[in-house]
Amino acid sequence: MNTSTSISRTQPAIARDSDDESGYFDNHLSAEIQTMITTYRPRHLSPVIWKAVRDFVVASVVDRAPTTPRTTRTLLNATAQYVAWAWETAGWPLDETIFDSHNIERFLRTEMLRKDNYYRNRVRVELNRYVVAYGGQPVPMPSFSRQAEHLRPYSAVELRTFRTAALGIPTPKGRRRSLTILALAAGAGLYGREIADARVGDILDDGTIIRVHVAGNSPRLVPVRAEWVKTLRDLASNQDPADRVIGTAGNEADRARTRGLAKYETARTPSPQRLRTTWLAALLNDGVPLNVAHQLSGIRHLESFARYIGAMAPVDPATVEERIVGKGTRR
Secondary structure (H helix, E strand, O other): OOOOOOOOOOOOOOOOEOOEHHHHOOOOOOHHHHHHHHOOOOOOOOHHHHHHHHHHHHHHHHHOOOOOHHHHHHHHHHHHHHHHHHHHHHOOOOOHHHOOHHHHHHHHHHOOOOOOHHHHHHHHHHHHHHHHHOOOOOOOOOOHHHHOHHHOOOOHHHHHHHHHHHHOOOOHHHHHHHHHHHHHHHOOOOOHHHHHHOEHHHEEEOOOOEEEEEOOOOOEEEEOOHHHHHHHHHHHOOOOOOOEOOOOOOOHHHHHOOOOOOOOOOOOOOOHHHHHHHHHHHHHHOOOOHHHHHHHHOOOOHHHHHHHHHHOOOOOHHHHHHHHHOOOOOO
16 A cells, blocks of 8 residues: 655645645635635545545645636545545555546446446546646546446456566565455455455365355355465465454455555556456356356346356357257157
C-alpha cells in the first residue's frame, strides 16, 4: 500500500501551509468554490483513507479549475471516490499516473455499477478531464461488449502474468494479499467479499485436495483447482486459523477492498469477476455437471448462471457424438 502523498503534476500553484487551507489556491477560483473544496468531506470513505488521499484530491480538483458549484461537486465526488479506490485497492501512487484510462474504465464498470447511466457518464466526463490533461486517451463510452467483459475468461498466459506480477511485489503483505486474491478467485471462484471475509481456518487441506469453506449468503465447500493448491497451502502454513487470509483485518479498507492487484508488470489489473469467470469456464470445459458447477459457484439463480455458458470453449458436436448417442443398445 502506498503511504505517501506524492503530488507531482497536480501540485497546487501555491504550496499549502499545513495550517492554512488558502494555500491550495491562487485566487483563480471563486470564494464559493474555494469554500466547497476546502470543506468537502466524502460520505462513503473512511476517515483514515480520506486523510491519506485528501491533499492529492484537493490539489487535483483545484488544477481542473471548476467554474460552477455543480461541476465542483461532481468533480470532488468523482475524484475522491476514484483516487481512494485506485490507491487503496490497486496500489497506484498519488501522482498523475493514477489517472489511467484502463483503470478508470474498470472503476466505472465495477464501483459505479449501481449508479444510473446519467450519473456514471458525468463521472466519466470529469475523470476524463484528468486523462486528457496528462496526455492520455479518454475513456470511451461503454458498449455492450465492454459491459459484458466480466464474462470473458482470462487466458493461461494472462494468469501466468498476474501470478508473476504478484510474486514480484516487494512487500510480504502485498505479495500475500495479491496471491490470495488470485488463488481464491481463479482457483475456487470466490467473490471479492468472500475473499475479504475468508479465514485461514476456512482452508481445509487433507494432504491431497484443498477445499475452501465459504460462509455468508451462499455457504458451500469448494475444491481448489490443482494449479492453485500449492499457492494456498503455502499461504495457509504456520498461520493462525482465526486470521483473515488477506491479512489482519479490522477496518473497512482491509475487509472490503479486494478488487485489484498492484500494478508492477501489467498495465491493467485483474478483475476478480473475470477471475471467477475463468474458474467457472474451466469447470464447465472439464465436464463438471452443470448442477454441480452451479452449486459451487454460489450463484443463486439459474438465469444468472446461464450467462457463463457463453464463456465455455467452442466444441464441435462431431467430437462428442458418442456421448450424445449414449451407451444404450443400438438396433
